[in-house]
């Protein structure tokens with residue numbers, strides 16, 4: 408007899424979930440993993456969290472491999488990031504709207520990140536105490552420093568070692584549980600779907616949050632047109648690294664049960680949901696030599712198609728049907 412499955416990490420339901428088997432498709436390792444769909448909130452979660460999770464984050468896992476000082480600190484790039492950051496966080500946002508139409512994936516990603524920070528708000532301006540949980544090598548921590556933010560910290564348990572960036576920001580090899588201090592904005596950019604117990608992580612975040620602080624959670628969601636269209640070929644399933652793929656309802660429930668109210672939701676999906684999923688459908692892993700991610704100049708997809716997918720992503724975002732979103736949470740006073 409099979410063991411009873413664990414409760415849903417989003418809504419805690421123990422109602423018998425439906426199972427499926429999903430292949431690892433970032434590196435094309437050939438391993439398959441059992442996932443369950445919650446019968447109550449429709450979130451998807453891995454049946455058993457692998458004991459050796461760190462093995463799946465070894466180089467070249469992209470967010471850990473790329474040194475922000477090298478990529479964003481280069482002459483010219485550094486000034487552009489500073490300008491973009493200041494415009495998006497503190498200015499009219501005109502520069503970031505212009506940057507959005509430049510067909511460079513990394514630039515668009517940075518604009519999306521900065522716009523989500525603006526959405527969450529910086530109550531203390533440049534002195535707002537910001538914590539980035541699951542920061543990878545610290546690209547956003549570095550970019551916020553270049554934009555003039557004076558108190559930014561990053562933590563990530565999969566880092567090789569602690570480090571201080573040239574902006575003065577510490578980037579620490581640890582989880583939020585092992586951190587002291589108080590923060591006005593705690594951000595989890597595509598990290599909550601990676602943690603074994605997202606409820607415990609949000610509770611740890613709550614302990615580090617100032618009384619009128621905000622939490623910014625960005626992550627993929629199964630409540631999306633892309634998951635409906637591509638099913639098990641949807642690129643953001645990313646087994647086994649994505650341990651929980653939340654439904655929108657599941658995220659609402661988890662926020663409430665950990666002492667938060669959802670203040671805002673803004674979809675920020677991109678053409679990645681289409682070209683990434685099309686590649687999975689063809690059996691091409693994300694890091695394969697002929698992947699659009701690895702070799703965009705030799706892409707299997709035409710520029711016209713990629714542009715059409717960009718427009719489709721924008722439409723889905725406006726309709727609240729994108730495959731990823733930013734949630735802004737505010738703590739609800741106990742009692």
Ligand SMILES: [Zn+2]
Pocket residue numbers: 415416417418419420445446447448449450657
């Ligand atoms: Zn559930």
